[in-house]
Amino acid sequence: MKKRPALIFDHEKLRDNMRTVVGWCNEAGIDVAGVIKVTGGLASAALDYEACGAKWIASSRLEQLARAKAAGVKIPMMMIRVPMLSELDEMVKVCEYSLQSEFTTLRALDEAAIRAGKIHNVILMADLGDLREGFFDPEELIDVAKYTEEVLTGLNLAGVGTNLGCYGSVMPTEEKMKHLVRCAEAVEKAIGRPLEIVSGGATSSMMPMFDGVMPEKVNMLRIGGASFLGSNEETCRIYGRKEMDILHDDAITLEAEVIEVRTKPTHPIGKLGVNAFGKKAVYKDRGDRRRALLAIGGADFGDYNDLLPQLEGSFILGCSGDHTILDIEDCKEKLKVGDVVRFKLYYTAVLHLVSSENVTKYELGEIGVRL
Numbered sequence: 465m466k467k468r469p470a471l472i473f474d475h476e477k478l479r480d481n482m483r484t485v486v487g488w489c490n491e492a493g494i495d496v497a498g499v500i501k502v503t504g505g506l507a508s509a510a511l512d513y514e515a516c517g518a519k520w521i522a523s524s525r526l527e528q529l530a531r532a533k534a535a536g537v538k539i540p541m542m543m544i545r546v547p548m549l550s551e552l553d554e555m556v557k558v559c560e561y562s563l564q565s566e567f568t569t570l571r572a573l574d575e576a577a578i579r580a581g582k583i584h585n586v587i588l589m590a591d592l593g594d595l596r597e598g599f600f601d602p603e604e605l606i607d608v609a610k611y612t613e614e615v616l617t618g619l620n621l622a623g624v625g626t627n628l629g630c631y632g633s634v635m636p637t638e639e640k641m642k643h644l645v646r647c648a649e650a651v652e653k654a655i656g657r658p659l660e661i662v663s664g665g666a667t668s669s670m671m672p673m674f675d676g677v678m679p680e681k682v683n684m685l686r687i688g689g690a691s692f693l694g695s696n697e698e699t700c701r702i703y704g705r706k707e708m709d710i711l712h713d714d715a716i717t718l719e720a721e722v723i724e725v726r727t728k729p730t731h732p733i734g735k736l737g738v739n740a741f742g743k744k745a746v747y748k749d750r751g752d753r754r755r756a757l758l759a760i761g762g763a764d765f766g767d768y769n770d771l772l773p774q775l776e777g778s779f780i781l782g783c784s785g786d787h788t789i790l791d792i793e794d795c796k797e798k799l800k801v802g803d804v805v806r807f808k809l810y811y812t813a814v815l816h817l818v819s820s821e822n823v824t825k826y827e828l829g830e831i832g833v834r835l
């Protein structure tokens with residue numbers, strides 16, 4: 465019998481999505497770095513991406529890339545969280561590429577690469593206003609690029625890149641992409657040669673691509689969400705983009721088991737203080753309603769608003785760390801103890817679920833087959 469809660473990865477659907485995403489990008493002259501961090505670094509997802517035409521496998525966590533490499537992924541690995549000084553020796557062994565934003569780190573990385581007898585490829589990040597990682601002063605970016613090119617013999621300056629829509633919610637507009645291209649051109653002028661890579665961002669940067677306004681010079685996107693979440697990916701959902709509607713939004717799903725079914729009042733009875741999370745909550749009195757209690761909770765998925773119950777007529781009333789309360793009063797289907805409820809998921813729920821030891825992962829279909 466399947467263990468529950470279960471997180472289910474459907475490899476056929478994942479590869480369908482990856483093929484579509486890579487196809488869209490390639491048509492626009494863009495190569496894809498397949499970002500696997502939302503799966504917790506599932507090696508099979510990296511193999512899928514490789515089979516579907518990604519040119520790099522990328523993650524924010526070194527151990528995830530090491531696992532993908534050990535599983536036989538042949539394309540280069542790219543570290544996309546600016547690395548810690550304490551992981552550089554490990555990074556040059558596991559990754560061929562990384563994103564960089566500090567002079568101190570570049571110099572230490574150069575030494576680590578030389579120690580390992582390798583040439584490591586770096587992409588210098590320009591902060592165009594989202595205010596997370598990256599050089600903020602264009603002059604500093606150019607100076608560091610020139611120094612990397614001329615002095616740091618263990619490093620290859622592969623390109624420049626940017627990240628948007630993460631901390632600062634800044635949208636990847638045509639203007640921002642043009643700004644990135646200007647940064648790349650200034651670096652090329654300073655070092656006297658063209659750069660291999662101009663990396664324009666994540667899933668959200670597919671929007672200027674869909675609109676046909678992506679500058680030609682942008683030739684890499686680092687894509688996770690679109691391939692794993694389809695139209696449930698936040699950036700396209702919130703901006704109301706329809707392009708991704710053709711992707712599967714159920715390539716990763718959750719199954720939770722019913723442990724109690726009862727009709728109860730909807731307003732708590734007694735003097736109200738705080739809930740399981742130490743918060744003062746507001747309860748709407750909807751009278752008596754039938755509800756199912758599920759054996760999964762906030763400790764597993766984070767915020768219950770990131771779960772989409774697939775039982776028609778149901779909605780989530782709330783949760784505690786280990787329980788979720790599903791309102792089933794308006795459902796045609798009668799639930800009983802032992803039944804299973806399926807959920808589609810938003811990004812942040814997947815990110816939490818993959819690292820919950822209470823949740824068993826199941827994989828459907830063949831992995832990484834080449835068509």
Ligand SMILES: *Cc1c(COP(=O)(O)O)cnc(C)c1O
Pocket residue numbers: 499501524544545627665666667668686687688689690
């Ligand atoms: C997570 C991440 C990505 C991928 O983001 P998606 O929105 O999942 O496509 C790309 N670049 C960086 C630097 C990231 O941290």
